[in-house]
Amino acid sequence: MTNPRHTPTQADPARIRAAGALYAVIILTGLGAELALRGPLISPGDAEATARAIRSGMGTFRAALVADVVMVVADIALALVFFALFRARRPGLALAAMVFRLMQAALIGTSLLVLASVPLMLSTGEDVLALHMTALHATGYDVGLFLFGINSLIMAWLFRFSALPRIMALGIAGSGLVYITGGLLRLVAPEIVAAIQPAYLLPILAETALCLWLLITARL
Secondary structure: OOOHHHOOOOOOHHHHHHHHHHHHHHHHHHHHHHHHHHHHHOOOOOHHHHHHHHHHOHHHHHHHHHHHHHHHHHHHHHHHHHHHHHOOOOHHHHHHHHHHHHHHHHHHHHHHHHHOOHHHHHHOOOHHHHHHHHHHHHHHHHHHHHHHHHHHHHHHHHHOOOOOOHHHHHHHHHHHHHHHHHHHHHHHOHHHHHHHHHHHHHHHHHHHHHHHHHHHHOOO
8 A cells, every 4th residue: 555645646746846837936025125135124112223224215215115015926836736736635624724824915915005004104294103004014014924834834734745754844834833823822922923934934944944845946
């Protein structure tokens, strides 16, 4: 009898590489928007400094919004591709993973609407309210990542029945725990969220490894 862990995927290698390409887009646009573009403009707790930085870097701020929109679209597409890849093996888990990933995309997309209001607020001199909107966006983003953390735990279990190396599946599971912890802390203890930021290195490494596996090996 064939071990289900090594059952070949029903999809062709092109579909698996498409998943890898979408993951690459998500990683590059997500990190680029948050760390390279928007992050340097926002000074938590300092409305004046944040307003000054965004006003002088409005193009960068808007570029971050566009990058986030691209990320959300890629996330939706990847949710559908992963569902197609795993529904023949574990249809219930594949559906649950897709739903949680789509819920994450919906929440992050909604949070972008909040963030998009910042330029208008700055144009009318409402600097404090603009800073509040950036904080509200951060909360929505982290709650979205809480949902993605649940998706990651489900995907880690699905990867047990694939050709993905076990250590990669464990890395995705660990990433899920990091996202869940970060989302919960944003709600119950936002003052210590910054202290756990180094833990997000695990998801970056684990998801980059998964992305490269999908692109290079085209096996699941």
